[in-house]
Amino acid sequence: MFENKILVSASILGCDLANIEGELKRLEKANADFVHFDVMDGVFVNNISFGLPVLKAIKPKTDLPFDVHLMITEPEKYIAEFARVGADIITFHLEATNDIKACIDLCKKHGCKVGISIKPDTPASEVFPYLEDIDMVLVMTVEPGFGGQGFLPFTLEKIKEVRQKALDMGLNLDIQVDGGIDDQTAREVKANGANILVAGTYLFKAKDMKKAVKLLK
Numbered sequence: 001m002f003e004n005k006i007l008v009s010a011s012i013l014g015c016d017l018a019n020i021e022g023e024l025k026r027l028e029k030a031n032a033d034f035v036h037f038d039v040m041d042g043v044f045v046n047n048i049s050f051g052l053p054v055l056k057a058i059k060p061k062t063d064l065p066f067d068v069h070l071m072i073t074e075p076e077k078y079i080a081e082f083a084r085v086g087a088d089i090i091t092f093h094l095e096a097t098n099d100i101k102a103c104i105d106l107c108k109k110h111g112c113k114v115g116i117s118i119k120p121d122t123p124a125s126e127v128f129p130y131l132e133d134i135d136m137v138l139v140m141t142v143e144p145g146f147g148g149q150g151f152l153p154f155t156l157e158k159i160k161e162v163r164q165k166a167l168d169m170g171l172n173l174d175i176q177v178d179g180g181i182d183d184q185t186a187r188e189v190k191a192n193g194a195n196i197l198v199a200g201t202y203l204f205k206a207k208d209m210k211k212a213v214k215l216l217k
Contacts, residue, residue, distance in 0.1 A: 004174055004195040006217045009034035009067045011178070013049060014200025020054075023204065024062040030209040034067040034089070036178070036198045039082075041072040044096050045145035052078075052085055059086030067091070067198075069117065069178070071144050076102050083110035091115030091138050091176075094127055104133050115176065119144060120152050124161035131171055136196065137162050141189070142179025151180025156192045163193025183215040 010032040015023040027035065040049040059066060065088035072078065075092035076099055082090055090112045092103050100116070107114040116127055117138035127137055139159050142149035159175060166173035177189045178198035186197055197216050206212035 004172060006190060007033040007196045008203075008213050008216050009036040009176065009196055009198045010203050010213075011036040011038060011198050011200030013038045014202075014204045016204070020058050021061045024058065024064065026209055027203075028062060028064060030203070030213045032064065032203070032213055034196075035062065035064045036200070037066050037068045037087075039068065039070050039072055040145060044073045044093065045071045047145045052081055055082065055087070056085040065089065067176075069115075069138065069198075070096070071117075072096060076106060079103060079106040079112075080110050083107070083112050087112050089113040089115055089136065091117050091136065093117045093119070093144075095119055095122060100130060101133075104130065115174075117144075117178075118158070120155050120158075124158045124165070127162065128165050131162075131166055131169060131173060134173075136174040136176055138176040138178060138198075139194070140179055141177050141181070141185070144179075149180055151185045153188075156188055159189055159192040159194050181216070183212070186216045 010027050038049050040047045042048040067089045068087040070092045073096050090107045094116050104114050113135040115136035115138050119140050141151050141155045174196050175194045176196035177194045181197050181199045182202040203212050
């Protein structure tokens, strides 16, 4: 049995973007564990979010670690800069680069934990060769690109497959899930082996954010 405790990474894509500093303070009081920072380039996904200048500006406003999710093509070109301005964890997409090892090595070189993300339709087995070299697998439970989407139930099997492979290899791997996570889907993903839950809309629209975080955990 894996020993990883349940953690919550709050996606600020779902926050009041005109008041990010205030929203970060809310997350601290609600006992969130990470700030999930979605970077979208309009190429790898059909949306554009925020990038280096925003991360640099908000990093000093909170003590929470930044969990940076690069939904961009050729992430190897940007990893060093995201590490420099404040990323603590950098997750890149398996599908977005032709040099996965270079991306892993760059994250480590610049002092960040390493995550690899896979889209809903990418077989879990494609990430297996890299499990020993990374800290986390992010299983997307919606198609990446937009917040507020509905959870895709077929991704549960993928979570289970990654967890089982990690157990078979003797790895205490973190498995993160992102997309459509609320107090109901949280139960399902945890039962299948996920231990880091990304939530945006569910947290920031909650009447009681602290209670919402507690329910996820």
